[in-house]
Amino acid sequence: MTAPRTALPADIRLALLARQEIALIDLREEDAFAQAHPLFAANFPLSRLELEAWDRIPRRNTAIVVYDDDGSLTGRGVDVLERLGYLDVRVLKGGLDGWRAAGGEIFRDVNVPSKSFGELVESRVHTPSLPAPEVKALLDSGADLVVLDARRFEEYRTMSIPTGISVPGAELVLRAPLIAPDPATTIIVNCAGRTRSLIGTQSLRNAGLPNPVYALRNGTIGWTLAGQKLDHGQERSFPEADGEAVAQAKARARDVAYRAGVRWINPAELAVLAADRTRTTYRLDVRTPQEYADGHLQGFRSAPGGQLVQETDHSAPVRGARIVLFDTLSSRADMSASWLAQMGWEVLVLENVPADALSEVGPNRIHHPDPGHVTQISPDHLARLLEEGPVTLLDFAPSPAYRRGHIDGARFIIRVRLEQDLSPADVRGALVLTSPDGLLARFAAAEVASLTGKPPLVLEGGTQAWTAAGKSLANGTGAPLSAFDDVYRRPYEGTDNPASAMQAYLDWEFGLVEQLRRDGTHGFYVI
Template identity: 35%
Template sequence: MANIISAKDLNGLLHGKSKFALIDVREAGEYNSSHIADSSLIPRKELEFRMDVSAPVKGELLVICDDDGRRATLAAATLESMGFNNVSVLSHGINQWSTEGFPTEWGSNVISKDFGERMEVEHHVPEIEATELHERIERGDKLVILDTRTPEEYQRFCIPGGRSVPGGELALRVTDITKDLDKDTTIIVNCAGRTRSVIGTRVLQRMGWTNIFGLKNGTSGWLLAGYDLETGGDRLGLPEPSEDGLAAALEYADRLAEEDGVRYLDVDTVQSMLDERKEKTCYFVDVRTTEEYAAGHIPGFRWFPGGQVVQRSDDVLVVKNCPVVFCCDGKARATFIASWYRQFGFEEVYAVDGGSTAWAASGRQLESGSGDAIPSGLEAARGQVNMVSPQELDAAKPASVICVEISSDFAAGHVSGARWVPRGSLEMEIAGIAPDKSAAIAVTCNNGQNATLAGATLKEMGYQDVSVLEGGIAAWRQAGLGVEQGLSGVMRPPTDIVPSGPERNFADMMNYLRWETALGEKYAAD
């Protein structure tokens, strides 16, 4: 049974140096609207998928919060079933926190966004308006546009002609990307909004590049100016670092380490820390590309692309006041990321000296593969439910079919007649859809995993005839069975996603950009 923590006591923890995690288990849209500063968003439906990495030591204090305490209590029970033994629930949730006068904030990944705005103000990071960039493109000016988002984001939409260079790769690759360009070519850095554009441009500024600009407000600013985005961009290739490119990156890394206080660990020390990782919380993060990580990484290091590590520090360092160790194949990229974390204000930040190359040279084995783990409790859950094929589900015609994936996936395609039930609030909503616990109910999701866990929950609630679609909607489609699209049967606006890019309406884009810009106003006042 989880403990209860008051708002006053939680506030004391947040202002101290104790090791603990504050985890908000609501949906992304709810969190974006209002949350406690320095909390990490891990929606309840993702606990089994993320917590073993987010909180690797089972005995660390976990404080769980939501709006009123109900979902947090359910989440605490899940965590205790996973072996976490020091779990507390915020009394009456954020509602009580606010009632007692403690502050909240809105938005997501606020730490990095606030930092980006500070960088722009303090270092006068150069930027260019979308209208001016469009004019330069139309004139045929010498330009190279570098998109520092993830390759997946880039492929969804990008500035026409832009190429993908994820933020964590920028300093390592920029010399070789530009080596054949005329010296008077202008470099434009962009993201979807502001933060990664500012940070990427600041990287180049600090490296000594001069003819550079960040695209003000990124692809959002481009859309607001009335211009079209390109979809399906295929300029994804990254050049292998040449001797000159690597030398420039290492010179920059050495300077960052000295100026920002990045400390290095040899592989023997890293081995000792890894040996203690079940007793002492420490985060081990490999910041290379996914292909490099899969080819061979130090066992115990998780993959998190470098640019996103900077953008999403609250998703990386879930347990507060703990060390973090970054790794690449040498030391350049790990140093780049470590320097940002030092600038954020994190104290125990390290890079592996020599990275995975030094690890292998010491005679230690590298591990291959993506590192994806089986969600906690999945195998046990499979034993509690009846797994059915698409053909069997199609023939069975159960009384109720539910989908427990995010609302956008439900809208993209679901079994005809299915109802959407967020897995995070399944226990609170299912009675309104399937009141008869003796009637057959089928659970679906994208690939079968979330549905299996949800099906086990229904069995524990007393539902007698629970089946789960094996392989999820992906298998259903592959079997040639039709799907229904749209938010059919959804009676209220979903709160589980935060629209981004072209999915936002213009008013939402403007509000978001105003919020980001306002974060920097306090630094301008100084």
């Protein structure tokens, strides 16, 4: 077998500086990635590579460089990518250690390009913020104040500031004037940590809202570290906007986007760009997930604007690519585009789209190759097998999902570790595979068969189909075959994080501006 071609750290640095297209992808599981990686690396766990590559790297001749920390995954990663049709796949020479040895800066956590950019924004324009005790005192005193939570609704529902209203980031310029129509009303923007509250606050200030606007300093982390109680399970959400509000938000957002260097195109011009096989063009719909599901443009993927700005490494992992945004109300695309442009992207906004062009319905679809033939069984069939026993049931869910709920007796396993963690001696009776929707289990079936010598059965529709059939789940750790170290535990999510982890996370964020300076490849600017 021919050894894969390699790329030097200097090659990657030059591509980033020259704004050439490159996808630097880390094949490790998310937790290992979060501990150490280059600034513009994107996490593509080898376990899920077939499920993510086509949507996240849409152009088959994109320059791709893969790496891990010890070389154990790169050969397999190159093989998978080449089978998927990618033509220019190389391995980072020396892996992560090679990057370090060449003087490359190492970053921690996830969504680091966006988080470091948020810190740069605050350092450059001094985005105002208020500490949690001061905000609580204002609330307790009945001050004329509203709290707007810029995270996804699901995150808001998990934990929120008392009285807070869910207004995901891209909605702020449109919805805030409806929630706080009196210019004297103070607006507090929060997220779990810092980035989305800083970007949300600065969005309202950039757009010229007359209200006093502040970020909640350090978000729900700061609130918790101050010993103050959060709310849970809240359902307050932003109001609908009428024509006047839409027009006012469009005018404000358009001015900000113009100052940031955003450009606007029509559908005919987009068709020309999309036909260009020398460039990657991401087409992203920044509206709410429900709006997208109700009707969207062919070829566009759902990427709600505030989350898109937070997760550029996920939604657009090809650095140097072109991004086209769409929004029926304009302001959400324009504001999102203004931030992406400042983060160094070539970004355009699609306008003048006829309503009947939004002909596609449903949520994002995963584009993936055929996983090959597998024998699938129904939930009722699996239930009978479990009653008759014995059954070896392997669950390829992410570990947090597995712990929240799995079929009783299912054993957690990480696909990429099958050889290390699954012994033929572990297999007793019928061999059945599952995953949340069954898809990853189908891709793992051939590997399980090769390892055990026993073709497995796959639960059709996965664990979701099991629950849809009215069958119960167990929770907790079960009897795992793999360690629960695949998913990074974010210090700013959930309700049971240690105070030391939350404080360490804030300390890390404070140091990101200096890390950006040392790295030197970002190309960010702040209007």
